[in-house]
Amino acid sequence: MLRRKIFERSWVEIDLSAFRTNLNILKSFLEPQQQFMMIVKADAYGHGAREISKIACEEGAVYLGVANPEEGRLLRLQGCQAPVLILSPCLKNEINTILDNDLAVNVSSLDFARALNKTAKTKNKQAVVHLKVDTGMHRSGILDSEFIDFFNKIAKMDNLLIEGVFTHFASAENDPEFSKQQEERFWNIIDNLPFTPTYLHIDNSNALVNGLGKHSNLVRLGIMAYGIQVPGNKDIALQPVMTFKTILSQIKHIAKGESVGYNRSWTAKKDCLYGILPIGYADGYDFMLSNCGVVFLDNKICNVIGRISMDMICVDLSPIEHPAIGDVAILLGGSALETRAENLVSKYGGNSYELLCQVGRRAKRYYFQNGKMIYSTPLSRRDFVPDDFSDSKLNQIIESAIAQRLQSIEIGELIYREMLRDFFYYKDKDIHYRHNFQHQVIFSHSLNAGYFNATTTLNFDKVLSNDYFLVACASSDEVLRRYFKRSDVEYRWLMDDSFELDSKNFIVCLAKVDDLILQTTLHYINGCLEIRCSHPELKKKIGKRVHFTINTLTLYPCSSHQFSVFITELTRGVDISFRFPLTINTVDCVPFFSGQDKDPIIQRNNGEIRVSSKPEEWIFPISGVVFAY
Ligand SMILES: *Cc1c(COP(=O)(O)O)cnc(C)c1O
Numbered sequence: 061m062l063r064r065k066i067f068e069r070s071w072v073e074i075d076l077s078a079f080r081t082n083l084n085i086l087k088s089f090l091e092p093q094q095q096f097m098m099i100v101k102a103d104a105y106g107h108g109a110r111e112i113s114k115i116a117c118e119e120g121a122v123y124l125g126v127a128n129p130e131e132g133r134l135l136r137l138q139g140c141q142a143p144v145l146i147l148s149p150c151l152k153n154e155i156n157t158i159l160d161n162d163l164a165v166n167v168s169s170l171d172f173a174r175a176l177n178k179t180a181k182t183k184n185k186q187a188v189v190h191l192k193v194d195t196g197m198h199r200s201g202i203l204d205s206e207f208i209d210f211f212n213k214i215a216k217m218d219n220l221l222i223e224g225v226f227t228h229f230a231s232a233e234n235d236p237e238f239s240k241q242q243e244e245r246f247w248n249i250i251d252n253l254p255f256t257p258t259y260l261h262i263d264n265s266n267a268l269v270n271g272l273g274k275h276s277n278l279v280r281l282g283i284m285a286y287g288i289q290v291p292g293n294k295d296i297a298l299q300p301v302m303t304f305k306t307i308l309s310q311i312k313h314i315a316k317g318e319s320v321g322y323n324r325s326w327t328a329k330k331d332c333l334y335g336i337l338p339i340g341y342a343d344g345y346d347f348m349l350s351n352c353g354v355v356f357l358d359n360k361i362c363n364v365i366g367r368i369s370m371d372m373i374c375v376d377l378s379p380i381e382h383p384a385i386g387d388v389a390i391l392l393g394g395s396a397l398e399t400r401a402e403n404l405v406s407k408y409g410g411n412s413y414e415l416l417c418q419v420g421r422r423a424k425r426y427y428f429q430n431g432k433m434i435y436s437t438p439l440s441r442r443d444f445v446p447d448d449f450s451d452s453k454l455n456q457i458i459e460s461a462i463a464q465r466l467q468s469i470e471i472g473e474l475i476y477r478e479m480l481r482d483f484f485y486y487k488d489k490d491i492h493y494r495h496n497f498q499h500q501v502i503f504s505h506s507l508n509a510g511y512f513n514a515t516t517t518l519n520f521d522k523v524l525s526n527d528y529f530l531v532a533c534a535s536s537d538e539v540l541r542r543y544f545k546r547s548d549v550e551y552r553w554l555m556d557d558s559f560e561l562d563s564k565n566f567i568v569c570l571a572k573v574d575d576l577i578l579q580t581t582l583h584y585i586n587g588c589l590e591i592r593c594s595h596p597e598l599k600k601k602i603g604k605r606v607h608f609t610i611n612t613l614t615l616y617p618c619s620s621h622q623f624s625v626f627i628t629e630l631t632r633g634v635d636i637s638f639r640f641p642l643t644i645n646t647v648d649c650v651p652f653f654s655g656q657d658k659d660p661i662i663q664r665n666n667g668e669i670r671v672s673s674k675p676e677e678w679i680f681p682i683s684g685v686v687f688a689y
Contacts, residue, residue: 069338070306070391072420074107076115076429078299082285083119085296089268090279097123097261099282101131101147105416107286107302108425108437110138116285117142123164123259125280129157136161145190145224149200155179164188164223168200173214180219189214190224190259193249195242197230204245208252215254224259224278225250232267233290239272247275266290287393288412289402300400303393304344304419307386308357310336311377320374321366326351333377335362337389340371344419345391348408349373354398356390358383361398392419492547493630495521495605496675501623501687502639506615512641514616517609518551520631524573524606528594531610533566539587544628550593551610552628556617561589565615572609573598626684634660634679635672638687642667647689655679 083098090096098116100109113124113135124144126132132144145164152175158165159180167173167189180187191211194201202210214220227246229239246262262273265284273279284290287300312335314320314328337355341347345368353364353373360379377383390399392415397403401412426436458480463472498519503512529550534540535557543549559565563582571578571593578593593610616623625636640647649669651660657677663670671685 068424069309070304070343070420070423072106072423072425073303073305073393074111074425074427075299075301075303076111076427076434077431078287079107079112079115079285079301080119082287082298082301083116083281085298086265086268086281086285087120091274093277094279095120095122095277096279096281097121097125097145098285099125099147099264099280100135101125101127102417103131105283105286105413106419107416108427109135110140111427111437113140113142121281123278125282126163129154129161129163129165132163133157133161136163143188159183159185159187162188164190166190166192166200166226167214167220168192168194168202170210170213173217173220177217177219186219186221188221188223190226190257190261191222193225193227193246195227195245196238197228197242199228201227204249207249211253222257224257224261225253226259226261226278229262229264229267229272232264232270232272233292236270236272239267239270243272269296283413283416286416288416289400291402300393302401302416302419304391304423306337306339306389306391308335308383308389309338309385311383311385312336319366322369323367326366326374333380333383334365335375335377335383337373337375337391338371339391339422340369340373342370343422344415345373346408346410346415346418348410349404352407353391353404356394356396356399357387361396362389492523492525493632495631496633496635497627497631497679498635498637499625500637500639501625503616503623503641503644505641505643508615510618511615512618514614516553516612516614518611519607519609521605521607524598524601524604527596527598527602528592529608531568531571531591531593531612533561533589533591533614535561535587543588550608551612552626553612553614555589556615556620558617559615561587563589567613568593568610569613570609570611573601573606622686622688624684624686626682627679628681630681631679631683633673633675633677634683635670636685637668637670638685639668640689644689647687649685649687651683651685653679653683655683 098113098121100113103109104112109131122143124135124142125147126144127148129146129150132146135144143164147166149168150158150165150172152172155176176187191214192201193207194203214222227242229242232239243262250256250260259278260276261278261280262276263279265281267273268279269284284298286302287298289298311333314332314334316328316330319327320334339345347368349364350367351364354361355364355375358380362375362377362379365374365376390396392399392401392404401415405412405415424436424439427434459472459476462476463469466472500517502515506513526548529548531551532543532549533553533555534543535555537554540552540554543552553566555561555566561584566589568580568591571580576595576597578595581592583590583592627634647669649662649671651671653660655678657673657679660671660673669687673679
């Protein structure tokens with residue numbers, strides 16, 4: 061008996077090792093010049109685009125194929141950086157999503173190409189396009205007779221990059237004659253193009269194993285990688301990647317002559333045992349499997365009896381000696397031939413692609429590698445598109461997720477408040493983080509005995525949110541703290557209390573945004589010298605990423621023996637340097653970095669210490685460096 065590890069009404073198991081094996085089998089059919097694109101549309105045919113993409117890229121996929129921009133965007137949100145091609149023609153209102161997520165796109169209309177080119181120009185981007193030739197499928201694509209003209213027009217659009225030309229077979233699996241014609245039309249066109257794009261692709265998985273498209277250099281692998289055997293290619297030993305399972309939830313007797321289910325479509329020929337499985341067409345078990353489906357239970361094949369209901373099906377338990385409630389039933393996939401998708405769909409004239417996509421709508425997915433479960437993904441993953449939520453709703457979700465994870469509302473609330481809320485709560489919807497944050501501090505001898513002249517230079521990129529910003533020089537810790545929460549403050553300094561807060565002791569020498577030199581005005585407000593930096597032209601730059609430069613000159617007491625630099629905002633790439641006079645013998649530094657990079661690089665030169673992260677590393681606020689001398 062199959063031992064039950066998962067206690068749910070139904071679940072889907074995805075065998076990543078089987079997927080890897082299938083991919084390797086398919087890869088053995090590739091010509092030396094061929095690379096492959098993994099097709100992960102429809103959430104990787106129901107297998108989970110994120111996980112499948114990851115393995116495919118490890119196995120050498122140079123491209124991922126999706127159906128629409130939203131699928132591409134989701135991959136990007138999940139951290140996928142591989143090239144992604146949208147296979148079907150897009151709508152004009154999808155152009156922003158395409159460009160903002162760096163997705164390549166099927167172009168099959170001049171009108172769309174023009175709109176794409178125009179928007180790409182305003183974003184200062186190059187849109188990557190693959191042009192589709194219609195060689196006889198007569199779905200999307202430009203007819204071969206019109207293609208060269210189309211290609212030339214697209215080639216003239218400055219902000220479009222023609223990276224590929226492709227076509228699609230109408231019957232790669234069973235019409236070699238027609239497929240050959242399609243191929244001929246394709247190469248005819250390619251031979252007459254003014255230049256050859258990087259990728260020429262024709263094959264889907266069936267076409268590959270049927271020896272078509274051998275001169276292309278990219279192959280689009282789909283269904284066979286998911287383990288679906290195709291008629292005629294049974295000797296290629298592919299394994300199903302997806303298994304859909306449920307449990308026996310009730311066992312009942314039926315007397316000869318009684319019927320089961322809606323419309324009484326099945327009648328018992330003899331007294332027998334039958335069972336109820338708690339899944340139905342709402343779970344993706346096709347209605348067409350009524351009276352013809354089979355399930356694999358206790359190593360036996362059991363027939364589905366009666367009509368498939370929305371949430372239940374009935375199976376004949378006659379083949380099973382000792383059925384028990386809780387026994388696992390395999391509905392799709394697994395080791396039995398009868399429950400393989402291709403065999404199930406053949407019972408009702410259905411289609412394996414459809415069955416894979418629709419199965420397990422109410423089921424969690426469990427991922428297996430080398431026979432071991434490595435993790436599961438919740439149902440909500442499948443339609444989680446954060447744009448649908450308001451900020452406050454998202455905040456609630458995050459907070460309650462943390463509380464649930466820690467099994468304590470109290471600690472959850474605390475952690476959320478202390479560690480995350482400041483990121484989201486006090487800011488606009490977009491978190492305007494700093495990029496390439498460079499902070500240089502130079503201590504040098506001063507005419508004021510007991511003090512160093514301290515010159516600080518700050519350089520970073522950030523999206524400008526106001527037509528001004530403040531530099532705050534505070535007289536005490538307490539006053540300084542007021543300025544930490546304010547998003548209009550770009551630099552904060554704590555003045556030694558032996559000094560007057562005045563414009564002689566703390567000077568903003570230069571405040572610049574891009575090439576604009578800002579005007580500065582001073583205000584004393586409750587223990588703080590606020591220097592307002594502004595320029596009438598700044599208004600035009602609001603919302604754009606700009607370069608900030610802030611230079612200051614002040615004094616710092618020698619007796620303090622330490623100097624700290626704090627990172628107060630989410631920052632990507634940090635470089636902090638401290639230069640000191642050679643009269644200071646030893647300077648030590650203690651970085652405290654939180655974020656991706658907890659161990660920044662420390663470099664020492666004569667009279668200088670530099671603490672830096674890699675340029676792409678994220679550093680969280682509440683990070684910094686203490687220099688001790
Ligand atoms: C879905 C799709 C594929 C993958 O086809 P399979 O038959 O699943 O291998 C390839 N190319 C295009 C354009 C597709 O839409």
